[in-house]
Amino acid sequence: MEIKRLGSIDAENYWNLRLESLLTNPEAFITTYDEAKQRANPVERTADQLSNQSTHTYGAYIDGHLRGVVTLHPETHTKFKHKGHILAMYVSPQTRGLGVGIALLDSCTAQSRSLHIEQLHLSVVATNQPAIDLYRKYGFTKYGHEPRAIKIKEGHYLDEELMYKEILE
Helix, strand or coil: CEEEECCHHHHHHHHHHHHHHHHHCHHHCCCCHHHHHCCCCHHHHHHHHHHCCCCEEEEEEECCEEEEEEEEEECCCHHHCCEEEEEEEEECHHHCCCCHHHHHHHHHHHHHHHCCCCEEEEEEECCCHHHHHHHHHCCCEEEEEEEEEEEEECCEEEEEEEEEEECCC
């Protein structure tokens, strides 16, 4: 397994994995598969996003295939610079349980330390027990619960768990 910071060269691989994630775990993401498919120039837009130096997207390549991703988004406001957010984490089903998630979180933690980030925050759908278990194993603690955080359709909502982890030197 190779973990690396993704750049514009990885855009097509990232986009394809993103579409997979939206089909495989649609409840875990705000964007729907149909919304994603309707985007104009998605690979080019993804390349631009991956070239953005203010966020850090890491990918796990296994046998030459991108199998997992995560984005670290550091806060930029002066009074929030001690915080970062874990976003858009996904690991392909065929590679879950192989340590990919931990390796991706390790990369975010290392980058966080280099940026003097003291806390990592994330939100996860409350019914996504495997993800919650991974985050707890990694040291994240629940600090809140947002009821009806995501509206799937009229009368159908998903709650989210809010979690954080202190980054200690």
